[in-house]
Amino acid sequence: MVIVGAAIVRSGLLLAQQRSFPEDAAGKWELPGGRVEPGESEVDALARECHEELAVRIEVADRVGADVDLPRAKVLRIYAATLADPRAEPRPVEHAAVRWVPADGIDALDWLPADRVLLPALHALLLAA
Numbered sequence: 725m726v727i728v729g730a731a732i733v734r735s736g737l738l739l740a741q742q743r744s745f746p747e748d749a750a751g752k753w754e755l756p757g758g759r760v761e762p763g764e765s766e767v768d769a770l771a772r773e774c775h776e777e778l779a780v781r782i783e784v785a786d787r788v789g790a791d792v793d794l795p796r797a798k799v800l801r802i803y804a805a806t807l808a809d810p811r812a813e814p815r816p817v818e819h820a821a822v823r824w825v826p827a828d829g830i831d832a833l834d835w836l837p838a839d840r841v842l843l844p845a846l847h848a849l850l851l852a853a
């Protein structure tokens with residue numbers, strides 16, 4: 725099963741969100757996203773999840789990094805993205821917080837373990853932005 729995540733970049737900053745559940749992941753940071761539902765494209769799933777989680781529309785671009793294996797036969801697959809309306813302000817609908825993070829701040833966040841594997845690719849994405 726594929727879990728898609730969006731690396732949303734604006735003005736050289738990466739959007740990270742902080743989980744509020746389940747207990748073992750609460751307080752950890754991740755990228756917006758979630759499970760691709762049957763019959764849904766990965767791009768459609770990303771757009772849906774970002775609308776549900778952040779109340780914004782996004783535009784999806786290229787893949788970032790390689791797939792990261794997750795427990796229970798899942799993989800995490802990240803796509804670069806931008807806000808469809810750059811002035812929109814994402815808000816944490818079901819998360820504890822959202823934060824725009826500069827390249828030199830991303831290593832210090834307490835990410836979910838799979839996301840930590842992606843930090844070099846996320847650095848490269850931000851430096852190219």
Ligand SMILES: Nc1nc2c([nH]c(=O)n2[C@H]2C[C@H](O)[C@@H](COP(=O)(O)OP(=O)(O)OP(=O)(O)O)O2)c(=O)[nH]1
Pocket residue numbers: 727728729753754755756757758759760794800836837838839
């Ligand atoms: N959205 C998202 N999930 C991540 C990331 N890193 C990571 O390990 N995961 C894991 C946590 C969850 O086990 C799974 C996705 O869960 P989710 O809660 O966001 O998605 P969902 O509602 O569609 O899935 P589910 O809980 O109904 O199974 O992927 C990430 O950066 N973003």
